[in-house]
Amino acid sequence: MTATLEKPPVTEAPVKEPRDWRGPALFALVAVIGLVVMPLVLEPFRLGLLAKYLTYAIVALGIGLAWGQGGMLTLGQGVFFGLGGYAMGMHLKLNDAGDGLPDFMVWSGVETLPALWEPFRNPVFAIAMVVVVPGAIAWLLGTLVFRQRVRGAYFAILTQALAAAMVILLVGQQGLTGGTNGLTNFFEFFGQDVAADSTQRGLYFTVAIVLGILFVGAWQLQRSRFGRLLLAVRDGEDRVRFLGYNPATVKTITFTLSAVMAGIAGALFVPIVGIISPALLGVVPSLELVVAVAIGGRFALAGAVLGAILMGYAKTYFSEELPDAWLYLQGALFILVIGLAPKGIIGILGSLRRKKEVAA
Amino acid sequence: GEPTESTTGGGAAAGGDTIKVGLLHSLSGTMAISEVTVRDAELLAIEEINAAGGVLGKKLEPVVEDGASDWPTFAEKANKLISQDKVATVFGGWTSASRKAMLPVFERHKALLWYPVQYEGLESSPYIFYTGATTNQQIIPGLDYLKEQGKTKIFLVGSDYVFPRTANKIIKAYAAANGMTILGEEYTPLGHTEYSTLTNKVVQAKPDAVFNTLNGDSNVAFFKQLKSAGVTAESMPVLSVSVAEEEVTGIGVDNIVGHPVAWNYYQTTENAANTKFVAAFKAKYGAAKVTSDPMEAGYNAVYLWAEAVKKAGTTEVEAVKKASGGIALERPEGLVTIDGETQHMYKTARIGIIQPDGLIKEVWNSGEPIKPDPYLKSYPWAGSLAS
Amino acid sequence: MLSVDSLEAGYGRARVLFGVGLAVEPGQLVCVMGRNGVGKTTLLNTIMGVIPATGGTVTFEGHDVTKMKPHERVKLGMGYVPQGHETFPQLSVLGNLLVTLEASGNPQSALDEALDVFPRLKPLLKRRAGFLSGGQQQQLAIARALVTKPKLLILDEPTEGIQPSIIIEIEEAIETLHASGIAVLLVEQYLDLAMRLADRYLILDGGHVVHAGTAADLQGEEARKLLAV
Amino acid sequence: MEGILNQLPIGLSIGAVLLLIALGLTFTFGQMGVINMAHGEFIMAGAYTAYLLQDFADRNAVLVALPVAFLVAGLMGLILERTAIRHFYGRPLDTLLLTWGVSLVLQQVARDLFGAPNVQVLSPTWLQGALGPMPYNRLFILLLAVGSVVAIWVYMNRSAQGRRMQAVMQNRQLAATSGINTGRVDQRTFFIGSGLAGIAGVALTLIGPVGPTLGTYYIVDAFLVVVAGGLGQLRGAVIAALALGLLNSYAEFWTNASLAKVIVFAVIIAFLQFRPQGLFVLRSRALT
Amino acid sequence: MTALLEVRDVSVVFDGFRALDGVNFTVDNGELRFLIGPNGAGKTTLIDIITGLTKPTTGTVRFDGAVVNGKREHQRVRLGIGRTFQTSVVFEELTVLENLDLAASFRKPLVSLLTRRRGVTEKVAQALETTQLTDLASRKAGVLSHGQRQWLEIGMLIAQGPRLLLLDEPVAGMSSEERVRTGDLLTEIAKDHTVIVIEHDMDFLRRYASTVTVLHEGKLLIEGSVDEVRADPRVQEVYLGRAREEAAHDVVS
Ligand SMILES: Nc1ncnc2c1ncn2[C@@H]1O[C@H](COP(=O)(O)OP(=O)(O)OP(=O)(O)O)[C@@H](O)[C@H]1O
Numbered sequence A: 001m002t003a004t005l006e007k008p009p010v011t012e013a014p015v016k017e018p019r020d021w022r023g024p025a026l027f028a029l030v031a032v033i034g035l036v037v038m039p040l041v042l043e044p045f046r047l048g049l050l051a052k053y054l055t056y057a058i059v060a061l062g063i064g065l066a067w068g069q070g071g072m073l074t075l076g077q078g079v080f081f082g083l084g085g086y087a088m089g090m091h092l093k094l095n096d097a098g099d100g101l102p103d104f105m106v107w108s109g110v111e112t113l114p115a116l117w118e119p120f121r122n123p124v125f126a127i128a129m130v131v132v133v134p135g136a137i138a139w140l141l142g143t144l145v146f147r148q149r150v151r152g153a154y155f156a157i158l159t160q161a162l163a164a165a166m167v168i169l170l171v172g173q174q175g176l177t178g179g180t181n182g183l184t185n186f187f188e189f190f191g192q193d194v195a196a197d198s199t200q201r202g203l204y205f206t207v208a209i210v211l212g213i214l215f216v217g218a219w220q221l222q223r224s225r226f227g228r229l230l231l232a233v234r235d236g237e238d239r240v241r242f243l244g245y246n247p248a249t250v251k252t253i254t255f256t257l258s259a260v261m262a263g264i265a266g267a268l269f270v271p272i273v274g275i276i277s278p279a280l281l282g283v284v285p286s287l288e289l290v291v292a293v294a295i296g297g298r299f300a301l302a303g304a305v306l307g308a309i310l311m312g313y314a315k316t317y318f319s320e321e322l323p324d325a326w327l328y329l330q331g332a333l334f335i336l337v338i339g340l341a342p343k344g345i346i347g348i349l350g351s352l353r354r355k356k357e358v359a360a
Numbered sequence B: 001g002e003p004t005e006s007t008t009g010g011g012a013a014a015g016g017d018t019i020k021v022g023l024l025h026s027l028s029g030t031m032a033i034s035e036v037t038v039r040d041a042e043l044l045a046i047e048e049i050n051a052a053g054g055v056l057g058k059k060l061e062p063v064v065e066d067g068a069s070d071w072p073t074f075a076e077k078a079n080k081l082i083s084q085d086k087v088a089t090v091f092g093g094w095t096s097a098s099r100k101a102m103l104p105v106f107e108r109h110k111a112l113l114w115y116p117v118q119y120e121g122l123e124s125s126p127y128i129f130y131t132g133a134t135t136n137q138q139i140i141p142g143l144d145y146l147k148e149q150g151k152t153k154i155f156l157v158g159s160d161y162v163f164p165r166t167a168n169k170i171i172k173a174y175a176a177a178n179g180m181t182i183l184g185e186e187y188t189p190l191g192h193t194e195y196s197t198l199t200n201k202v203v204q205a206k207p208d209a210v211f212n213t214l215n216g217d218s219n220v221a222f223f224k225q226l227k228s229a230g231v232t233a234e235s236m237p238v239l240s241v242s243v244a245e246e247e248v249t250g251i252g253v254d255n256i257v258g259h260p261v262a263w264n265y266y267q268t269t270e271n272a273a274n275t276k277f278v279a280a281f282k283a284k285y286g287a288a289k290v291t292s293d294p295m296e297a298g299y300n301a302v303y304l305w306a307e308a309v310k311k312a313g314t315t316e317v318e319a320v321k322k323a324s325g326g327i328a329l330e331r332p333e334g335l336v337t338i339d340g341e342t343q344h345m346y347k348t349a350r351i352g353i354i355q356p357d358g359l360i361k362e363v364w365n366s367g368e369p370i371k372p373d374p375y376l377k378s379y380p381w382a383g384s385l386a387s
Numbered sequence C: 001m002l003s004v005d006s007l008e009a010g011y012g013r014a015r016v017l018f019g020v021g022l023a024v025e026p027g028q029l030v031c032v033m034g035r036n037g038v039g040k041t042t043l044l045n046t047i048m049g050v051i052p053a054t055g056g057t058v059t060f061e062g063h064d065v066t067k068m069k070p071h072e073r074v075k076l077g078m079g080y081v082p083q084g085h086e087t088f089p090q091l092s093v094l095g096n097l098l099v100t101l102e103a104s105g106n107p108q109s110a111l112d113e114a115l116d117v118f119p120r121l122k123p124l125l126k127r128r129a130g131f132l133s134g135g136q137q138q139q140l141a142i143a144r145a146l147v148t149k150p151k152l153l154i155l156d157e158p159t160e161g162i163q164p165s166i167i168i169e170i171e172e173a174i175e176t177l178h179a180s181g182i183a184v185l186l187v188e189q190y191l192d193l194a195m196r197l198a199d200r201y202l203i204l205d206g207g208h209v210v211h212a213g214t215a216a217d218l219q220g221e222e223a224r225k226l227l228a229v
Numbered sequence D: 001m002e003g004i005l006n007q008l009p010i011g012l013s014i015g016a017v018l019l020l021i022a023l024g025l026t027f028t029f030g031q032m033g034v035i036n037m038a039h040g041e042f043i044m045a046g047a048y049t050a051y052l053l054q055d056f057a058d059r060n061a062v063l064v065a066l067p068v069a070f071l072v073a074g075l076m077g078l079i080l081e082r083t084a085i086r087h088f089y090g091r092p093l094d095t096l097l098l099t100w101g102v103s104l105v106l107q108q109v110a111r112d113l114f115g116a117p118n119v120q121v122l123s124p125t126w127l128q129g130a131l132g133p134m135p136y137n138r139l140f141i142l143l144l145a146v147g148s149v150v151a152i153w154v155y156m157n158r159s160a161q162g163r164r165m166q167a168v169m170q171n172r173q174l175a176a177t178s179g180i181n182t183g184r185v186d187q188r189t190f191f192i193g194s195g196l197a198g199i200a201g202v203a204l205t206l207i208g209p210v211g212p213t214l215g216t217y218y219i220v221d222a223f224l225v226v227v228a229g230g231l232g233q234l235r236g237a238v239i240a241a242l243a244l245g246l247l248n249s250y251a252e253f254w255t256n257a258s259l260a261k262v263i264v265f266a267v268i269i270a271f272l273q274f275r276p277q278g279l280f281v282l283r284s285r286a287l288t
Numbered sequence E: 001m002t003a004l005l006e007v008r009d010v011s012v013v014f015d016g017f018r019a020l021d022g023v024n025f026t027v028d029n030g031e032l033r034f035l036i037g038p039n040g041a042g043k044t045t046l047i048d049i050i051t052g053l054t055k056p057t058t059g060t061v062r063f064d065g066a067v068v069n070g071k072r073e074h075q076r077v078r079l080g081i082g083r084t085f086q087t088s089v090v091f092e093e094l095t096v097l098e099n100l101d102l103a104a105s106f107r108k109p110l111v112s113l114l115t116r117r118r119g120v121t122e123k124v125a126q127a128l129e130t131t132q133l134t135d136l137a138s139r140k141a142g143v144l145s146h147g148q149r150q151w152l153e154i155g156m157l158i159a160q161g162p163r164l165l166l167l168d169e170p171v172a173g174m175s176s177e178e179r180v181r182t183g184d185l186l187t188e189i190a191k192d193h194t195v196i197v198i199e200h201d202m203d204f205l206r207r208y209a210s211t212v213t214v215l216h217e218g219k220l221l222i223e224g225s226v227d228e229v230r231a232d233p234r235v236q237e238v239y240l241g242r243a244r245e246e247a248a249h250d251v252v253s
């Protein structure tokens, strides 16, 4: 008994954790499909759509981190997506306008470029803002609400209200933001014709690689001690305090990271789709992405990504093939997956694999 | 960008024994309320044209897509109709926002969009035909009417987006030049339903009339709450530019009877083409259905395009554009002529009063079709608006 | 009165009970013992229907209750005091008792009788149950089960976290109930207490019944070894 | 000046509307932990009930519709509870997503049944007119809200069923082993909460549009009331609704409708800095 | 010895109910102090106040000479105050090992948490062994039984390495063997730490306690050796009850 307090010579881990190569192998496979196969088999229009889904997947990755790992159900992720998108859109608009004013300012009766816009001429500044603005807002909101222990449904509903308020704010400042129309009609993207197939192809590769990098980063984070801590905060925030950690810090960091991811996704979305509008920030798109994450499987980052891509694809497919039934299908899909497979598609795959292993 | 071979608008669609045309409206989301009826009218026109032998000996084949009340989706679906389905032309949109989102897609691919709703002007894309009214065919006649009625103190109420804001800018310029006073200008978000405060503001300002550019469901809440605050068409008429027969039902006739509206067409407009249109529409979709201005403009769009294709002998976009100028057809609203220069229509402005039966009775019209002037170049007071 | 036959149960893929059998005769007090994590609570939960049985049967007074909902078992006369001083935290102490009384359809007198067993609850009747101390909550929990006038009272470590004098009272209360003819199934870690109260006992290990007998047998070496006293 | 004074009753009446739409939500959330995004669609169902009843009751449809809508929406809630929600107790965030799917489907159902455009519901002639700045129909809504609050309060705090409801919410497993039929209690709770949405729907026909998207216009506001009041707290919901109504009324009066919404949101965030769980909190010693 | 913990005139009122009423309570460095008292006496509340979970209505708490009122829970942990809970709370989705590892890592700077845990640190291995949870190390904590959780909580407290350990009924629900194990462990730890234990098990107390503080109705009733306390008629009256308990326990021991 007393021996336990003397320092036992611990050099080897009593619990063996063999390196699992299945994950990295699967990742490599997906990377090959994404970077080699897809660009070869898809025509430009479809490749563009896939690029769009991948931007959603980046947002979903952030939601997976914040919600799946950290328990923060954020229903306002569209806000950060939109802010990233607007930062990029503002730069593109100014770039297109040259010395003049962006088109919507002209028809909104704005005569001189608002001061807020001026620095966005500088591409470095604009790209920095893609990350800084969503990050700063998330950090501020997080600091305020998490410190006060606002959580669970409160947090979810607050972020939802944030989305609603943000849309109204953007719509109301037509001269500054383009109102409901948002920013559209871009011509040039960093010297390239934004609509040219080659540019779009390049954008596809960019978004795919960015997603890959962010995924690996998020995955490492999830497996780190911080990731464990995040899970602990999710399941017992109050108890974590008695382990000497401040859960508010952990949550704020994670929420900020997820916002930054959404911002990056928004910035990539703009040249790919050619528009950023307040509607993209709203409650519905934000919710849709959360549901996509739930469908893919929120407890695994891969599930979040998978869910977003599948949802994007399903939305396009069904609205093209069965436009009348689309809403029924979408609703039914949510109900079924969330109802029958609370761990999502990844969860189903996981339990199938385990069954096979048990059988073998 | 340089259009690739496959995306050159128009040509490819005429290949088989049908001609594909795209119909792109919101079939879901907030705007579905309005846009579904426009799609229905367009489908009716396609059916009629096919029954009459089609265009260039080929039947029209509609490809319907859902814009889902979401502007980026409009852009995506427009792209899909053009690059995948290779449609000859697209009829679509309602809100100006959806049009602004689609505009770059059509310009890039040099494809054609027919846009069927009244709008704020200040636009003239070479790849869009505007079959609804521009401001000088609706807003300005509406103002002329109010002035004529001696209503000089006006309160402006609108939804918070580009059409109402631009319309109100024009109204203010008009008022300044015509001795009218604007007592207030209020915007509410799309889908807003709480109008008691706004009503209080309006009542407190004691205007002669209200100029209403609210869109969609907000109109219902606005008129219901205005009515319960004791405002009537006699005490304070509200002139609306986005309330047609379709919306009257939803608002409740009670709540809006006697108020004026400004459009180019009413179900009650009397001419042979309209008698036929209303009968055909009710036969296809039910006797209880009403027809309205945007529906008629959508219905017209299909006919006008078909006429231009016939004249050009091809669906090829540049040829169709070139052939379109000067095409004149007797339509339910009267004579409609395409202005080749702006690709807007000559349209007759009509002021109507909402009747207890929910229909609209015309009380004033411009006598002849007004030449479209999207940039209001012929109005000296509007000089500063379109820079 | 209660008869459990080759009962199997578990959580998800983890099986905890492997063919447990036990019987409680009318008026008998049976004590279940065993180390931490051997499945005592799981056994009681399965008997009450909180966890579905994956095999075997539970019979109560001739009814096969294996597939019944917990509240139906309560209607038949099974009363349960779960481990860990459970309450309806936002209801008052009185509310806690009333809600059970109303659900059981018993007359007010049942409540008074229960309070007579735990007089210390009387001054607390208006307090919110969630704010009571652990020991107070445990007394409330037993009282709440009594209100349903059970024929069989199932108790999971009722003395855990209770001050010595009240342990004595609880013990006396159990004795009184037992004497009045109520059958009791008790999980208890205090060997001495178990020995004083039980007619029969059984020892669980790894989800199996490894030993069973009369109270006197508990003194046996084997039983003591199994309990690692 | 008169304008400013008028805003007071207007604020109260906005608050009454908020209260009425949030009441059922407070109830289902507070008692069951279910965040019901389809609440808006139950409201819509109530409104369409009034529409359908016009054929029989003419202009007094609104009165006849109140009990019927309560039943209709209640039954819809019951079906939802039985088929889906009962598998989700204790997982509020999942119910939020699940019921959102339901809400999408219900909107489409309404579109297919009644058409996409709004329908007409005429209000009773005896509700036309006003008491000072307070129109009768607003007064009617205010009374309806007060009546519902009182009824719920009595039910929750003075009835055996209400107590059972609380017991199930607070400790489901214990309730079951204490002899309470938790399934039946769940059904009843959801029935009442949804039924309240039906009543709100009827009331809304007096002042707003009746169409498939009706619910979406109110749902965010309803949630804000629930959050500011403290989830599931009846008195919290009442005070929050009235406060938000007044705030909205004055904010809009001095600025505009868009800014007013933004201001309301900002105030709520600021407010949660002081009361992170809303106005009234169910305190407990348990750690989470 | 110097006082490590000093609680001065602490009162706490919940909705008009006085749970603690002017409590003064001092614990010296290296002491093993037992805290007993009737159910509802305010023992847990006192620990809640020391650890920051509950704010006192009046009074101060000093740790190592410095006032800690107003410090947040995690800040107090960083000062070296650690505790367990009467109803154990562990992270069910994490493995036993990860639970312990988190408890052991809070002093690491945040950035260093971004790396993965590699192997098992000494502190954690020690905690695993002490609590005999080594076999369960890679199991999720959610599958642990009541008693196993209790051990895990103790393990987490050990891994945390605090200067002052507060344990709220650590042996409740444990078997006799485990009580002995816990008692030995606490004695061992108390050699170079300060430990406060709340317990109702008098048997346990008699074996391991030296100084005992008795709380009653929010007030300090008596402080002294086990025997002094047990002999006090007030303690017998409100807490211990009649002598039968004595006799009964003697049989076993
Ligand atoms: N919810 C659960 N999910 C998975 N496994 C569980 C769960 N609850 C208990 N177990 C496991 O089942 C086994 C038996 O647990 P049980 O709670 O029945 O033990 P017990 O005998 O009551 O222990 P104690 O004396 O500590 O209360 C334990 O090994 C535990 O790990």
Ligand SMILES: Nc1ncnc2c1ncn2[C@@H]1O[C@H](COP(=O)(O)OP(=O)(O)OP(=O)(O)O)[C@@H](O)[C@H]1O
Pocket (backbone or CB within 6 Å): C131, C132, C133, C134, C135, C136, C161, D283, D284, D285, E014, E015, E017, E019, E037, E038, E039, E040, E041, E042, E043, E044, E045, E046, E086
């Ligand atoms: N948050 C609270 N609100 C209201 N009353 C409370 C609260 N916390 C504790 N109390 C009351 O304070 C008193 C002391 O409670 P505490 O939990 O400290 O007792 P304890 O001495 O730990 O008892 P036990 O030995 O049963 O665990 C109890 O009567 C309890 O009801």
Ligand SMILES: NC(N)=O
Pocket (backbone or CB within 6 Å): B094, B095, B096, B097, B117, B118, B119, B120, B163, B215, B242
């Ligand atoms: N053009 C319009 N009505 O948006």
Ligand SMILES: [Mg+2]
Pocket (backbone or CB within 6 Å): C040, C041, C042, C083, C156, E145, E146
């Ligand atoms: Mg147990």
Ligand SMILES: [Mg+2]
Pocket (backbone or CB within 6 Å): C133, C134, E043, E044, E045, E086, E168
């Ligand atoms: Mg305690």
